[in-house]
Amino acid sequence: MKQPSDHDTDYMACAGCFCLASRQAARKITRLYDSYMQGSGVRVTQFTILSQLMLRGEMPIGKLAGLLGMERTTLSRNLTLLEGKNWISISAGEDPRARMIAITAQGRGLVRRGFPYWSKAQAHIGKLLGADGQAALKLLSSRNLG
Incomplete structure (x- = not known):
């Protein structure tokens, strides 16, 4: 198959990249x-x-990564910081290879204190998105796009 030349390709289409x-x-x-x-x-x-x-209780790091849509390595870096502040605990599961993540009492207190701030941000973003934007975002985040 012949490769298109730069003269035949409209790279300006990249300006509207959905990923970007x-x-x-x-x-x-x-x-x-x-x-x-x-x-x-x-x-x-x-x-x-x-x-x-x-909300969900103690769980293995892999399950938490999947729930959050994060790579395990990225989540691990975040969890190390949270553990250092005593907001979570990390322990071995029944399978020694699995690490279990749980929120501590201090972490629960932080969520309670942070909730009003989060609620205001959530309302602001909700207004910016509008009903259609909120629905589209929820649909995209719940779909397997692969």
Whole structure:
């Protein structure tokens, strides 16, 4: 199959890349949440991990990574920081290779203190997205796109 030449290819199509747009939007949304969360003493990424542990209970790191849609290595770096602040505990599971993650009492207190800040950020983002944007975001996050 003949490769198209640069003269035949419209690279300007890349300017509308959905991947780029979604990554830019995700970073902007995270920064907005973090600006609201400043007074709580926790970043939104940390709050998300802690709140999911508070809601769902102790679980293996792999399950938590899947639930959060994060790579295990990225999650491990975050968990090391949270453990250092005594907001979570990490222990061996029944299978010694599996590490179990649980929120501590201190972590639960942080979620309780951070919740009002998160709620304000959530409302702000919800208004920016509108009903259609919220529905699209929920649909994309729940779908297996592969």
